[in-house]
Amino acid sequence: MCENRGQSGKLFRIMAVILVTSLLLSTLIFQQKVQAASSPRTGGSYYNYGEALQKSILFYKANRLGDLPDNYILPYRADAAMTDGKDAGIDLTGGWADAGDGIKFTHPMSYAAGQLGWAVYEYREAFEKSGQLDDILDEIKWATDFFIKAHPSPEVLYYMCGYEESDHSVWIPHELLDYRTKRTSFKVDSTTPGSDVAGQTAAALAIASIIFEPTDPQYASTCLTHAKQLFSFADKYRGKNPLKTLYPSGSYVDDLAWGAIWLYIKTGDPNYLDKAKAVLPVTSLGGQHTHCWDDVSYGAALKIAQVTHDTGYAAMVEKNLDWWMPGGGLKYTPGGLAWLSQWGSLRYASTAAFLAFVWSDDKTVGTASKKDTYHKFAESQINYALGDNPRGGSYVVGFGKNAPEHPHHRTAHGSWTSMLTVPAFHRHILYGALVGGPTSDDSWKDDISDYTLNEVATDYNAGFAGALAKMYDMYGGEPLENWPKPEDFRAKEDNLTEYFVRGWIIYEGYGTLNLMFQINNRSAWPAAMKDKLSARYYMDLTEVFESGHKLEDVEITLGQSQGAKLYGLKQYKDNIYYFTVDFSGTQIMPAEWELCEKDANVSIKYKDNCGSNENDWSYKNLYGPPDYDAVSFAGMTPYIPVYDSGVLLWGEEPFxxxxxxxxxxxxxxxxxxxxxxxxxxxxxxxxxxxxxxxxxxxxxxxxxxxxxxxxxxxxxxxxxxxxxxx
Structure with a gap:
């Protein structure tokens, strides 16, 4: 027995040596990789962290809902989801659409706003120096303004506008959500608790109360009032939000701790610190995940450790960070990405990087010998996203080399048929959006239909923007000046006309011309519902009058149509007249085939065969019979102009x-x-x-x-x- 025990012990020692050697080797290889990857760039391969930061913040403007300014910086965006809250009798407009869809979730939105606010709290000087402080505060306020609206009384919080079955049944720009989806409002209250969403929202508002204090103390005070009420509500009626949502919570205690620790940081009230430690004891920490919308225990533990210098919490923070290091247990891709999940792999890696930066920056708590490793890890993960990967390409739309061009985002795509395949390219560049990221073997395809790898979301960009602020603080890189310009948002391949008429000759002969008019709305700058569109056909009646006939001898009649009315003839100039095919009262919008185009058949007859259409301004370019679909431009003619409320929208009028x-x-x-x-x-x-x-x-x-x-x-x-x- 003793001999066997001795052989077992020897075998164990040999295996241990092999394991330790393997871990040391993988750590050395990792350190060599990050050493090369995290140095400041030189020449043409330099990563402009200022530009990346600038664009990562701009992404949030693309996902805004509500009443947008008339001079909005993104010309392809306009007011959207303006009926939110109408069913509940309150105003719930504003906030951000969650991802590539149009649903508004208070839980992940409050995580994103809180995470951006945390970045400002840690790296305010970097945002100031880069000129991005006003922009990021403006974005955070867009979200916190919504949270204040969504909290109309102390024990009520609205957590969702819109829902999956309705929203995901269409693929339309955000501007058309009110026309094609149901924007139902959902809330938590004393009878239906939601400590998860209420606690998370309390944290976002508490952070806002801190970062807005230097610039807008009154607003900071308002945020603090709502934060306190929401935390009290979340703590009093404990429980997870039980109602159906795409974001079901795993727990609510982390959200309570997250809200409590930030309220303590703001107020200094020890009751909040005691509450944070009570709901999130050391024994519950050190898990194998990272800070995210569904689990903020890692961020909460980090802040508790920082404010208390409690060695137990510090140890648990480092236990989690150690798991993210090479050899710590987490899988790494061959190219060096710390890969947690197929869903938003870069989102997790970049947020873990932010936590690693914050922890390594703090010289008052934690293990000093580990800080350099954490720091290098963080740099390597951000640089991977920007181009240090086997693909040699960026995963940030509109930034760097080989950047994504087909993110899973409905408004950036700009389909007029509610189809991911039409058009085959994106009509807008979704600057700054961090896509989900590669698989565990570094493979990735720029495919709009693969929402696992190409989804974008407000929570994806949140930790990433904070880590970029740190990278900028270390290495600089100038944000772009006088940017963006309107033309920057039009995809290079996109030469599409937004409004136009297609016309075909159905029949011609014996003094008769039968035409089919099709008016099209493929708008995307911004997408818009139009219900006052019309088209004009311009005719030259010289031969009619020269033959002794009168205007009454020209008969214009409307045949089958999809909601059109016919008006005319009206003199334009001299012998040039026009009739109007008016679709006023009919909604035409770039939402699907049946809605983006409307048809009307018109017949022109000349008494005694007294006229001819061949010299008509609008006859040019007409042919037939019709051969078209909702993708092509067959039959498009600028000589039958389009008008909106009588104002020329597209096309050419006679000289x-x-x-x-x-x-x-x-x-x-x-x-x-x-x-x-x-x-x-x-x-x-x-x-x-x-x-x-x-x-x-x-x-x-x-x-x-x-x-x-x-x-x-x-x-x-x-x-x-x-x-x-x-």
């Missing part, structure tokens, strides 16, 4: 004599720009600046200068219409 000036060029400097827009605003406010052309201010060319001219010029400058009246 008009040049007026000797350019409509919209109010200061006559040869260009139509924001200066002209400002001058027109002054004119409408009753002030007439000197050296202005009042005729050019009549942008709509209807003989009056009024609010309609202001609206038309604004639409033109935002690329919502192709041209101004000529």
């Amino acid at each position: 008009k004599q040049e007026p000797g000036f350019t409509y919209g060029d109010i200061n006559s400097d040869g260009s139509i720009d924001t200066i002209d827009f400002a001058l027109l605003k002054q004119i409408l406010m009753g002030s007439t600046p000197g050296n202005v052309n009042m005729q050019a201010a009549d942008v709509k060319a209807d003989g009056e200068v009024n609010a309609l001219d202001y609206a038309v010029l604004k639409s033109y400058l935002l690329n919502m219409i192709d041209k101004l009246p000529q």
Whole structure:
């Protein structure tokens, strides 16, 4: 027996030596990799961390819902989800859409806002130096404003607007959510508790109360009031949110601890610290995961350890971080990514990197000999996302080499058929979005339909932005100046026209011309529902009048149509007349085939065969019979213009004599720009600046200068219409 025990012990010692040697070797290889990966870049391969940070914040503007500013920095975005809360009798507009879909979840949104706020708390100077502080505070406030709305009384919190079955049944831009989905509101209260979502939201607002104190103390005070009430509600009625949601919580105690520790940091009230430690004791910590929307125990433990210097909590923080190090237990891809899950692998790695940065920066708590390893790990993970990977490509849309071009995001894609395959490219560049990331073997495909690898989300970018702030703080990199410009958001391949008419000849002969008109709305700058669209067919009736016939001898009739009315004939100039196919009252929107296009059949008959259409302005480019689908542009003709409320939206009208000036060029400097827009605003406010052309201010060319001219010029400058009246 003793001999056998001796052989067993020897075998065990040999295996132990092999294991230790293997761990030391993998750690050495890792350290060599990160040593090379985390040094500041030089020359053309330098990572501009300032630009990456700038773009990572801009992503949140692409996911805003609610009433957006008229001069919004993203020209492809406009007001969206404006009915949120209507079913509950309150205003729940605002906040962020969660991911590539359009549902609004308070739980992951409060995690993202809190995480961004934590980044400002830790690295405020980096945000200031990079010029991004105002931008990130503005984004955080967009979310916290919603949380305040969603908390109308101390024991009520709305946690979701919209739901999966309705929202995921369509693939439409956010601007059309109100038209095609049900925006049902869901809440937690004293009878249906939700300590998870309430605790998380309390934390986000407590953090906001800290970071807004230097710039807006009144708002900081408001945030603190709501944070205290929400924490009290979450603590009093304990339980997970039981209602159906795409974000079911694993626990609520972590959320309570997260809210409590930040309230302690803000207020200094020891009751909050005691509560945080009570609901999150040391014995519950050290798990194999990281900080995320569903488990904030890692962040809570880190902050508890920092404020208390409790060695037990510090040990558990390091136990978790050690698990993320090579040889610690977590799987690594061959290219060096700490890979936790197929769902948002980069989200977890970049957030673990943020925690590692924060912990390694603190010289007052923890094991000093480990801090350098944690720090290098964090750098390597962020650099992997930016390009230090076997693919040699960035995983951030619009940044670096070989960046993703097909993120799973409905508005960036801009489909008018509610299909992921139409169009085959994205109409907008979703700058700064961190995609889910590669598989465990570093493989990845830029495919919109693979939402596992290409989903983007507000929680994905949150830890990433904070880690980028630290990278910028260390290595610099200038954010782009005078960026973004409107043209930066139009995909290079995208030459699509948003509004147009397709026309076909159904029959022609014996003084009769039967036409089919199809009016199209494929708008994406921004996507818009239109219910006042019309098209005009311009005719030259010279031969009719020269033959002695009258206008009454030309008969225009409407056949089958999808909601159209027919008006005409109306004189345009001399012998040129037009009739109008008016779809006013019919909703036309880029939401699906049946909604993005509407048809009307029109017949033109000449008495005694007195006329011909061959010299008509609008006859050019017509052919038939129709052969089309909802993807192609077959039959598109600019000579049948499209109008919105009577204002030319697209196409070409018959030649008009040049007026000797350019409509919209109010200061006559040869260009139509924001200066002209400002001058027109002054004119409408009753002030007439000197050296202005009042005729050019009549942008709509209807003989009056009024609010309609202001609206038309604004639409033109935002690329919502192709041209101004000529």
